[in-house]
Amino acid sequence: MEEKVIELKKNPxxxxxxxxxxxxxxxxxxxxxxxxxxxLGILLAAKTSEFLEQKEVEVGSVLxxxxxxxxxxxxxxxxxxxxxxxxxxxxxEVFRESxxxxxxxxxxxxxxxxxxxYLALNDVVGREVIIVDPMLATGxxxxxxxxxxxxxxxxxxxxxxxxxxxxxxxxLESEHPDVLVIAAVVDKQLNEKGYxxxxxxxxxxxxxxxxxx
Ligand code: URA
Numbered sequence: 345m346e347e348k349v350i351e352l353k354k355n356p357x358x359x360x361x362x363x364x365x366x367x368x369x370x371x372x373x374x375x376x377x378x379x380x381x382x383x384l385g386i387l388l389a390a391k392t393s394e395f396l397e398q399k400e401v402e403v404g405s406v407l408x409x410x411x412x413x414x415x416x417x418x419x420x421x422x423x424x425x426x427x428x429x430x431x432x433x434x435x436x437e438v439f440r441e442s443x444x445x446x447x448x449x450x451x452x453x454x455x456x457x458x459x460x461x462y463l464a465l466n467d468v469v470g471r472e473v474i475i476v477d478p479m480l481a482t483g484x485x486x487x488x489x490x491x492x493x494x495x496x497x498x499x500x501x502x503x504x505x506x507x508x509x510x511x512x513x514x515x516l517e518s519e520h521p522d523v524l525v526i527a528a529v530v531d532k533q534l535n536e537k538g539y540x541x542x543x544x545x546x547x548x549x550x551x552x553x554x555x556x557x
């Protein structure tokens with residue numbers, strides 16, 4: 345059977361970044377936290393490129409010609425606010441021609457139900473799309489975003505996250521079996537508030553400051 349979840353956790357650079365992102369002392373420095381998320385976004389983007397359409401190109405150097413397999417088309421990147429922004433900027437370092445779709449969803453803290461309330465959609469018809477959200481927790485937001493995007497005709501959707509919970513992966517697999525998840529790490533579980541354990545806490549708050557309720 346085709347693999348539905350790819351984990352990068354064996355890579356020591358990824359391990360180092362995960363360590364630093366989880367560390368509450370380092371989390372106090374928003375610049376470091378955001379820079380680490382961005383770097384993780386670069387590494388995840390490089391892995392993601394292996395699952396996008398490729399083409400062969402030939403290049404002439406000063407001493408001869410060489411062939412290379414490169415990404416055929418720039419994927420559309422979906423920034424899931426607020427937390428997606430830093431990882432998305434890492435993706436843009438790799439996918440330099442990409443356009444960005446912005447989506448905002450809110451989660452009801454009691455029911456954990458998600459509502460999409462803002463969408464700035466780029467043309468995704470016939471294009472590969474990468475949803476960038478560092479935390480795949482219940483899978484509610486991600487699944488809603490996949491359903492919404494599918495109405496606009498992309499050829500492929502890949503979900504890219506730093507931390508995933510098994511519960512979110514199971515939900516996504518059952519509602520969107522065609523969607524591939526690329527995660528830096530799949531953690532143990534969710535707690536009763538829908539946070540990933542051990543995870544890192546609230547990624548949006550750590551990147552942008554606490555929300556006023
Ligand atoms: N969103 C977060 O920021 N952290 C979690 O653990 C789950 C959802």
